[in-house]
Amino acid sequence: GCQSMGKNSDPPDSLYHQLGERSGIASIVEDLLYRIVEDPRINEQFRGIDVRQFHTNLTDQLCELSGGPCTYSGRGMRESHEEMNVTATQFNALAENLILAMEENDIPTGAQNRLIEKLVPLYPQIRNL
Numbered sequence: 001g002c003q004s005m006g007k008n009s010d011p012p013d014s015l016y017h018q019l020g021e022r023s024g025i026a027s028i029v030e031d032l033l034y035r036i037v038e039d040p041r042i043n044e045q046f047r048g049i050d051v052r053q054f055h056t057n058l059t060d061q062l063c064e065l066s067g068g069p070c071t072y073s074g075r076g077m078r079e080s081h082e083e084m085n086v087t088a089t090q091f092n093a094l095a096e097n098l099i100l101a102m103e104e105n106d107i108p109t110g111a112q113n114r115l116i117e118k119l120v121p122l123y124p125q126i127r128n129l
């Protein structure tokens, strides 16, 4: 319902809500995975991963980062990417695929940008800089 006062754990304008809550985020991550597999800039890196676990962990991470009631329980971003030598181009390729996956799920542009902003601080960890 619409609450103008008091505490609401999921107000309609929250990023988590705009992403469609955990089920919406899970759907975005599923579409992201299909795009990763099709993208020659990054698909080699993902060969042989546990897709189910990656899906669960990335969904939990994006849920938590967007203010949702999830707890990410995977490894740290530095630890999980340090052997990969992720390039700037590859980082951008993943972000671009995420934007396209959000577009496919009718996420408003403002919410897309807000999620991408949450990922910017992870850049040095993922690139192992």
Ligand code: HEM
Pocket (backbone or CB within 6 Å): 042, 045, 046, 047, 049, 050, 053, 054, 057, 058, 061, 074, 075, 076, 080, 081, 084, 086, 090, 091, 092, 094, 095, 119, 122, 126
């Ligand atoms: C905004 C950018 C990124 C985010 C938020 C992100 C997030 C994550 C998360 C949450 C995991 C799961 C870690 C775990 O299971 O413990 C993961 C794993 C992984 N990431 Fe990323 N990642 C990003 C960029 C990239 C890029 C650019 C690449 C490669 C081109 C990449 C390749 C991988 C691979 C291959 C795994 C699986 C590792 C394994 O299971 O051993 N990631 N990432």
